[in-house]
Amino acid sequence: MQHRHIGKILLGAWVIFCLGSCSPFSKLQKSGSDDEKYKGALNYYKKEDWYRAGLLFEELIPVLKGSTESEMAQFYYAYTQYRQQQYLLSATLFKKFYETFARSEYVEEAMYMYANSLYKDTPAFNLDQSNTLTATSALQDFLNTYPDSKYKGDATKQILDLRGKLERKAYEKAMLYYKTSGFNIASYKSAVIAINNFQKEFPDSEYNEELAFKKVDAEFSLAQNSLETKQKERYQEAISYHQAFVDKYPNSRFLKQAEKMYEISQKEIERLNKLEQEREQEKERLKNLNRPAKVTAAN
Template sequence: MQQRLIVRVLLSAWIVVLLGSCSPFSKLQKHGTDDEKYKGAVQYYKKGDWYRAGILFEELIPVLKGSTESEMAQFYYAYTQYHQQQYLLSATLFKKFYETFARSDYAQEAMYMYALSLYKDTPGFNLDQSNTLTATSALQDFINAYPSSQYRDDCTKMILELRRKLERKAYEKAVLYYKTSGFNIASYKSSVIAINNFQKEFPDSEYNEELAYLKFDAQYSLAKNSLETKQKERYQEAIGYYQAFVDKYPNSKFVKQAEKMYETSQKEIERMDKLEKEKQQPKPDPNRPSKVTAANE
């Protein structure tokens, strides 16, 4: 029974191979002339058969080098990979095209498709954003090169979308440092630094109100858990962050929580100032004779 099943499977596989070898595409690929293959590749391309068109164009490009068909073969081949969602490969091919055929009527479109391919390959905000930075740069380079292009508005929209992705990534990073800061002093410091960087990079972000509060909270906690010798300076920095926060967001939902930490910070600074003054006061000399007062008359 098992042997019969194996025979049937092998027979089915042989039939598939046989039918495939007799297909028009297979015949064209094996026996067609370069001219026939090129025309066939264009026909497959126009039908949207990106896979077969791509195979033929890939085989033709080396042999068409220097011919009039070479330019379009490379251009079409790049598109076949784009439509098959091979975005990194299509980006490479489109870039090679506009660098090789800089004077081509399709050079502008190829540069746009290079940037679009990179945009399509960008990951979600929770992953590494190196590709997002590369795509953003490519889109901006296109706008700079072709400021009046029909693709300009699309590029602008994509840049804004990618910046929002970078913004979300930076926000999540800053919040993660804050959430883990309870474990060690270094995380408090990292949280403050990450939020400072975020505020500089994204000054108009919707996350800045929350992050301004978290920065104050992290700095307050840093001061509270620091050595006595560093507490005063760090509480003073925390108060500075508090004042910046309430000045910009006086009606924030975080104000009441921030006020409690602010009051504690002030009290701690006052306590430390008092201790410093006490230390600076001269101590009485135990060897000095006590003051003699005159006897009452």
């Protein structure tokens, strides 16, 4: 029984192999002329059979070099890879196309599709954003080259989408430093730096109100956990951040919390100023005690 079952499997595999090897596509690949393969590739392309069209175009490109069909074969081949979601490969092929056929009527489209392929390959915001930066640069280069292109709207939207990924990545980075600050005082400093960088890079972000408050909180917490010699300067910095926050967001939902930190910071500065004065007075007192007595000459 087991041998009979294995025999059926082998027979089925042989039938499939024979049918595949006898298919029109297989015959075209094996024995078709270059002209027949080109026409076949175009036919598969029109039917949106990207896989078969891609195989034929890939095979034809080396032999069509220098012919009138070479340009379109390379252009269509790039699209077959794009349609199969092979975005890095399609980006390479579209770039090669517009560099090779600089006078082609399809150069503008190819340059956009190069940038579009890179855009499609960008990762989620929580992953490394190197590809996002590359795609943004490519899309901006395209818009600079073809400012009135029919692809202008799509390219602009894609740049905004990519910028949104970079914005979210920068926000999460700042928040990570903020959330881990309780375990490491250096993270307070890192949180403030990351928030400052975020505010400079994304001045219109919806996250700026929250981050402006977090910056006050991070600097205030840094002051509280610092050595006494550094506390005054850091409380003053917290007050400065608080003032900027209140000026920009006078009706913020974080206002009460920020005000409390401001009041505590002022009181702490007053306390530290008083300590400084007391230390100065004590220094002066000790200085006077140690001063040698004035000697008066006898008459």
